[in-house]
Amino acid sequence: MIEHTFIGLDVHATNIVACALIPETGEIVRETMASDPVAVLEWTRRFTPPVKAVYESGPTGYVLARSLRAGGVDCVVAASSKLLRAPGDRVKNDRRDSRLLVEMLALGSVTEVRVPDEETEALRDLSRLRAGAARDLAHARQHVNAILLRHGLRYPKDTKWTQEHHRWLHRQHFQDPLLQFTYENDIEQAELLAARLKRVDKQVTAAAAACPYTNVINALMCLRGISITTGFGLAVEIGDWTRFTGSSIGSYLGLVPSEHSSGETRHQGAITKAGSTYARKLLVEAAWQHRRPYSRPGIRLQRQFILVEPATRIRALEGNHRLHGKWEHFDARAKIPVKANTAIARELAGWCWSLAAPLQQGGPVTPV
Structure with a gap:
């Protein structure tokens, strides 16, 4: 009509x-x-x-x-x-x-x-608030590190932003009063933003446990590299996973190569970077975790498996082994790590879909 x-x-x-x-x-x-x-x-x-x-x-x-x-x-x-x-x-x-x-x-x-409902949009805003808070904290900490580096001060240990590192930061002193004022304010800003991020994380945890996407978030967290903030962000950014297939979800998120072909000439370039930049960033960060050694689920994953159905648990185990195996294959071929990680992120998107879409359809977990 x-x-x-x-x-x-x-x-x-x-x-x-x-x-x-x-x-x-x-x-x-x-x-x-x-x-x-x-x-x-x-x-x-x-x-x-x-x-x-x-x-x-x-x-x-x-x-x-x-x-x-x-x-x-x-x-x-x-x-x-x-x-x-x-x-x-x-x-x-x-x-x-x-x-x-x-x-x-x-x-x-x-x-x-897709036009989200008001509840989903509020959840999405909370997820993006968390991303912004983490970004602001990282920038503030870079300011502190930059001042110390410019004046030849280096923390003797590799692990930073622990309680011991904070005590060391407060012991540093500069003779110039203006520089000391700037340094103290940068430290204060970093500490305030760290406290703000903790408050936001607490709200994210509470929202993830009592929202329409709770089951999806629990399922996504069965994959390595996907914490509660990552699972929450992916769930609310994509919303309705049933709109896609295991292959189309990567295209929606801009993780497939761009192409410029004419006649018999075919040329593929960088990824398209379409769709949600934030969701793509979460997948790329999570994909790096699958490069780490893996033989069996850790304590976090074992606890997470208790919250999901057996079919979801089995599918997540298959995904974790598959993605780590792909990383080993890429490393053996000496593939450029950044390109390899993008390919892993694209496949990880498919595994996320295979866990999330069946839950929203009310059916069994299906292959990618």
């Missing part, structure tokens, strides 16, 4: 430029209104239903999409990286953007972004 009216919305923080296309008559209707979901919904009701609307993903989020859907308007959010634009098109403005969106929607060429 062809929708009676298509609507393209170019959404900004203060205003929205709308373009409606009526296929039966070819009529184009334009409107500029305040960035208010109620005003947009009232404007869409001027047209004979059914109505389908689209706007580009971006910083304005999903409030407008949820509001229009609640009002009976089928609203989709288009992936901004997948919008088609002619190479020779050098004119870009709000009117053209809304027209481009409505034309792509009418042709069925819009790549939709």
Whole structure:
């Protein structure tokens, strides 16, 4: 069935430029209104239903999409990286953007972004808060290390940021009062951010234990390298794992090679880096852990196995052995570690899917 009216919305923080296309008559209707979901919904009701609307993903989020859907308007959010634009098109403005969106929607060429519910979006924000807190702490600690390194001070042991290391840091003193002031403030900032990260981690642990993704998180944590923060982040970033297959999940996360081929020439380049940057980063970091020696599950994994069904446990054991075996194979071939780890991360994404998707479907754990 062809929708009676298509609507393209170019959404900004203060205003929205709308373009409606009526296929039966070819009529184009334009409107500029305040960035208010109620005003947009009232404007869409001027047209004979059914109505389908689209706007580009971006910083304005999903409030407008949820509001229009609640009002009976089928609203989709288009992936901004997948919008088609002619190479020779050098004119870009709000009117053209809304027209481009409505034309792509009418042709069925819009790549939709999944609109999460409010609870999932809140969980995702918490996960990203944790990532930001860890990043801020790392930067603050780098500042402290940089000051010490520039003045020839080096901690004699390899393990840093322990209690002993903190006591050593507080014993260091500089003759210049301005330098001493800067050093003390950098240490104070690092300690405050470390305490903040602990509070966020505590909240993540509590949320992971009582959210719609708890079973998925427990299953993902049966794989090496996936702690509670990593499992939580992957679960809420991807949300509905049933949308993918074992092979397509790697493409969704941008872990497959880019390609530029023409005729008989085929060239593959770096990975596409599509999808969630944060989810891809979590997988890449977890993949390094599979390079470490492995013969049997450690204490953490043994405790984690108690929380999952036998089928999930067996599948996770297979994945851990398989991924470590792949690392051994790459090392034997002297493959560049960074490239090897990317390949492991791509396969790890498939193993994560094989654990998570069956739980959301309510069926048995299946192979990749």
